[in-house]
Amino acid sequence: MIKEYTKQKTDLFNVCVIIPTYNNYKTLTRVIDGVLLYTSNVIVVNDGSTDTTLQILKRYPQIQQIHLSKNKGKGNALRVGFAHAQKCNFKYAITIDSDGQHFPEDISVFITALEKAENKNLLLIGARNMSQESVPKKSSFGNKFSNFWFWVETGIRLQDTQSGYRLYPLQKLKDIKFYTTKFEFEIEVIVKAAWRDVVVKNVPVKVLYDETERVSHFRPFKDFTRISILNTWLVIVTFLYIKPRNLFRNLKKKGIKRFFVEDFLANQDSPRKKALSIALGVFIGLTPFWGFHTVLVLFLAMTLKLNKVIAFGFSNVSLPPFIPFIIYASVKIGQFVLGTDNSYTIQEISIDFKAFKHLKTYIVGSFSLAIISAIIFGILGYVFFAIFHKKTIHHNE
Structure with missing residues (x-):
């Protein structure tokens, strides 16, 4: 049969x-x-x-x-x-x-x-x-x-x-x-x-x-x-291609407003998980691993079971127009941490990247900036999502 x-x-x-x-x-x-x-x-x-x-x-x-x-x-x-x-x-x-x-x-x-x-x-x-x-x-x-x-x-x-x-x-x-x-x-x-x-x-x-x-x-x-x-x-x-493609496809399909509300704000993840995702994105985005930020943030978000959309979004804190300012801040923080004093202007950093002659200073400052920023954005994100979460629960009741 x-x-x-x-x-x-x-x-x-x-x-x-x-x-x-x-x-x-x-x-x-x-x-x-x-x-x-x-x-x-x-x-x-x-x-x-x-x-x-x-x-x-x-x-x-x-x-x-x-x-x-x-x-x-x-x-x-x-x-x-x-x-x-x-x-x-x-x-x-x-x-x-x-x-x-x-x-x-x-x-x-x-x-x-x-x-x-x-x-x-x-x-x-x-x-x-x-x-x-x-x-x-x-x-x-x-x-x-x-x-x-x-x-x-x-x-x-x-x-x-x-x-x-x-x-x-x-x-x-x-x-x-x-x-x-x-x-x-x-x-x-x-x-x-x-x-x-x-x-x-x-x-x-x-x-x-x-x-x-x-x-x-x-x-x-x-x-x-x-x-x-x-x-x-x-x-x-x-x-480098599939994960970003899927994110942008989702963004295009839903539109910016719906994507932001459904995948960012109203996502079922807890405020703590969303805040950690923000912190991860900001941290990776400010580290000196230029060219590998997308790979690192998506891999770590998957491994740590965090929100890939939020982590990827905040990793773009290092968009090209912001790079000179990020490098400048990294160098200044590195000088403070190491107790050195090498004066650079924004123009010198953005035109010929002279700051990279003191690579140790930049790397120390870059990771310091990444850690500090991740903590600040993570805390602010947690407060924001906690308030939004409470309002959502109250509204549903």
């Missing part, structure tokens, strides 16, 4: 199943046979296998097959599979690994979740039980590592970001440019999809790690290095 129902729904939603494979002859037959019980829309991408994969696939003339002459990596195989599925006008693709760790019957889990979802712009990732005994410790650690960076890059918390058992919205992927071709592609695709407002979420699936059958092509040093480089780049893009 479930099998027939799933078959009908895969046809209704125009879903295919893509199976990338490389030298998994021990488990490939079982995986294909299992998938065919739930759908006939199957695409196998043979990623340059050198074992008996080709002979196995000859037994399945009814399924679509793509044979790559050389092994170029799982990411490339998936991209080739996606492109083929798009040409065949499929709207969604479920990917399942050929190493036997996934259960084909869980295809019904993805189809049911897709059917129930109000927003069909959806990317589903099968969440495995990583705490079971058969799961290798390195896989469990790697998954936690990946989950953390996905949260940093998208703000979305997931239980499992590394599972290859997924449902992809093919039309949405068509508009995204990808660069990776190995295992790291599965990270790139979900992060960039989330940046394009695709709903990314987990669905529960079963997992089997049978070391007598399973062949893993993951190379710990090379692939972990690739993944680390990719995450570094994605984090940089997140804080």
Whole structure:
């Protein structure tokens, strides 16, 4: 009953199943046979296998097959599979690994979740039980590592970001440019999809790690290095472009007045949290980390669970027209703290930045100014929000 129902729904939603494979002859037959019980829309991408994969696939003339002459990596195989599925006008693709760790019957889990979802712009990732005994410790650690960076890059918390058992919205992927071709592609695709407002979420699936059958092509040093480089780049893009873009989109969508009232004043955060967000923004904005203020303030606001909108807004205390005055005040405070006396005018600071010849004085003064200003603005912010909070409660009563 479930099998027939799933078959009908895969046809209704125009879903295919893509199976990338490389030298998994021990488990490939079982995986294909299992998938065919739930759908006939199957695409196998043979990623340059050198074992008996080709002979196995000859037994399945009814399924679509793509044979790559050389092994170029799982990411490339998936991209080739996606492109083929798009040409065949499929709207969604479920990917399942050929190493036997996934259960084909869980295809019904993805189809049911897709059917129930109000927003069909959806990317589903099968969440495995990583705490079971058969799961290798390195896989469990790697998954936690990946989950953390996905949260940093998208703000979305997931239980499992590394599972290859997924449902992809093919039309949405068509508009995204990808660069990776190995295992790291599965990270790139979900992060960039989330940046394009695709709903990314987990669905529960079963997992089997049978070391007598399973062949893993993951190379710990090379692939972990690739993944680390990719995450570094994605984090940089997140804080320099994605986060500010989202803030300005929200501002543009709501308008200045509504944005200020809803996201700044009427935000459900406590007065204390808002005040700390102001203090963080002012502190970072006045520190000497020029060019990195946005990255630092958004990262710290997320890490400390403060209000990103408020922190980002107040970090702009160092807008270009204010920079000469900030440097001048920093130098004067630095001289006071260190007991030195180097006279500079605003014109000297704004034209040729002579104050930087005494870098120690500037840095000491800059951090002193940042701390003092953060405390003052934080206290004033707390008083303001506390009064506003009380008035709001009184008005609602």
